[in-house]
Amino acid sequence: MVEWASGPSLSASAAEHLAVCSRHAAEKFPRGRDGPGTEGGASWDGAWGLWVPHGDPVSSSSSSPASSPCKILKCNSEFWSATSGSHAPASDDTPEFCAALRTYALCTRRTARTCRGDLAYHSAVHGIEDLMDQHNCSRDGPTAQPRPRTPAPPAGDSQERADSPETCHYEKTFHKHAAAPNYTHCGLFGDPHLRTFTDRFQTCKVQGAWPLIDNNYLNVQVTNTPVLPGSAATATSKLTIIFKNFQECVDQKVYQAEMDELPAAFADGSKNGGDKHGANSLKITEKVSGQHVEIQAKYIGTTIVVRQVGRYLTFAIRMPEEVVNAVEDQDGQGLYLCLRGCPLNQQIDFQAFHTGPERPGARRPAADSPAPAAPDTFPYEIAVAKCKEKLPVEDLYYQACVFDLLTTGDVNFTLAAFYALEDVKTLHSDKAKLHLYERTRERARGVAAAPAPPGPRPLLGALALLLLLPRSW
Numbered sequence: 001m002v003e004w005a006s007g008p009s010l011s012a013s014a015a016e017h018l019a020v021c022s023r024h025a026a027e028k029f030p031r032g033r034d035g036p037g038t039e040g041g042a043s044w045d046g047a048w049g050l051w052v053p054h055g056d057p058v059s060s061s062s063s064s065p066a067s068s069p070c071k072i073l074k075c076n077s078e079f080w081s082a083t084s085g086s087h088a089p090a091s092d093d094t095p096e097f098c099a100a101l102r103t104y105a106l107c108t109r110r111t112a113r114t115c116r117g118d119l120a121y122h123s124a125v126h127g128i129e130d131l132m133d134q135h136n137c138s139r140d141g142p143t144a145q146p147r148p149r150t151p152a153p154p155a156g157d158s159q160e161r162a163d164s165p166e167t168c169h170y171e172k173t174f175h176k177h178a179a180a181p182n183y184t185h186c187g188l189f190g191d192p193h194l195r196t197f198t199d200r201f202q203t204c205k206v207q208g209a210w211p212l213i214d215n216n217y218l219n220v221q222v223t224n225t226p227v228l229p230g231s232a233a234t235a236t237s238k239l240t241i242i243f244k245n246f247q248e249c250v251d252q253k254v255y256q257a258e259m260d261e262l263p264a265a266f267a268d269g270s271k272n273g274g275d276k277h278g279a280n281s282l283k284i285t286e287k288v289s290g291q292h293v294e295i296q297a298k299y300i301g302t303t304i305v306v307r308q309v310g311r312y313l314t315f316a317i318r319m320p321e322e323v324v325n326a327v328e329d330q331d332g333q334g335l336y337l338c339l340r341g342c343p344l345n346q347q348i349d350f351q352a353f354h355t356g357p358e359r360p361g362a363r364r365p366a367a368d369s370p371a372p373a374a375p376d377t378f379p380y381e382i383a384v385a386k387c388k389e390k391l392p393v394e395d396l397y398y399q400a401c402v403f404d405l406l407t408t409g410d411v412n413f414t415l416a417a418f419y420a421l422e423d424v425k426t427l428h429s430d431k432a433k434l435h436l437y438e439r440t441r442e443r444a445r446g447v448a449a450a451p452a453p454p455g456p457r458p459l460l461g462a463l464a465l466l467l468l469l470p471r472s473w
Helices: 012-028 072-082 095-110 119-134 170-177 380-390 396-408 412-427 438-444 458-468
Strands: 042-045 050-053 183-189 193-195 201-204 208-214 218-226 234-243 253-258 282-288 292-297 302-309 312-320
Touching: 072 095, 072 119, 072 253, 095 119, 183 208, 183 412, 193 412, 201 396, 208 312, 218 312, 253 302, 302 412, 312 412, 380 396, 380 412, 396 412
Parallel strands: none
Antiparallel strands: 042 050, 183 193, 183 312, 193 201, 208 218, 218 234, 234 253, 234 312, 282 292, 292 302, 302 312
């Protein structure tokens, strides 16, 4: 995953705190084999400040994310921000470091009620106590002052400053050495559906925390949680984006969004790349308050769109191929979902989903873990009609819409599919690939498929037949 050396320097005790968290985790939650989708335990990813679960990942919080979202990610981010880079205390034994720890502790106390059972929360609490003891910090005393927000640029300064370094504008630099860059797109939406940088379209389980992007410039992690308690249907409830420190352009910045909280600023309150000369090559723009945010990272030629549709988040990105493939450890890309797709054991095959006796309102549950369906799923005909209103072309976005209505009963998933396709139209460089069909997905899996004109799919026909079967539940 991310190396701390690639971003701002972290104070010794802040790094030690992550090690403490990892040690507590190792004692309480033994680690299984590497990577989500394997058996056992969980591990602390220091670069993310997040718990990455192993096994069939589960939500990091035992409480319903809709009613009591845990804010430990925000606490972690604020502590990291206060103890790293140019803002780090001169020494770990300074009053400023103890003040940062007390601020961190106060933040965890404020979110304690909503974080019961959250692994990251409990590790943070233990780590804070250990560091306070080691550095003789009093539990009582001043807390750290909030970091000053980066002032907004004056009116008319919507672009980079005229004297900003040319290296902070990817396209200008690229054109000096080669033809126009080739852009790629990745998107995640709904229950959840993934379109990779190579235009593979997958429907995945991926419950828990998973990395979408992990390269030399950018990291993106999503957390998917059950739509209803005990439901097999999941959707994206948290999103963390880390923009790494880059030359004279930007400081390291963290963007975090959760259900019912789509901020128009980075975690430190700023809206650009910090104090460097090319800071405006990274900017956040709020398109629709609480619903639509766009992040422009011109120094890497990247555009990110984050939306809240209903209760859940969608993600879309446009990125040059050169940046997509900028990974030091080429063998470590296995969990980079936007590049490699979901692991096979996390993928849901539309066809296999309908070969068993399950009702169309639920996914195929594991043998030892029956998954209840949403109580108010739509009849097939109504699901089709609602999706047709927004998605007249019967492509995989249309099929995803119908699938989501049948598995969740939430009409907002219609809009999630609609906006995901709208983002493709805006961000994808190849207009001939806007619509994907079943044969596209099959070819991506290496299965030969004869070309066929778009029309009603076996998926939808099978769903209709299942609805006519006698109900025995």
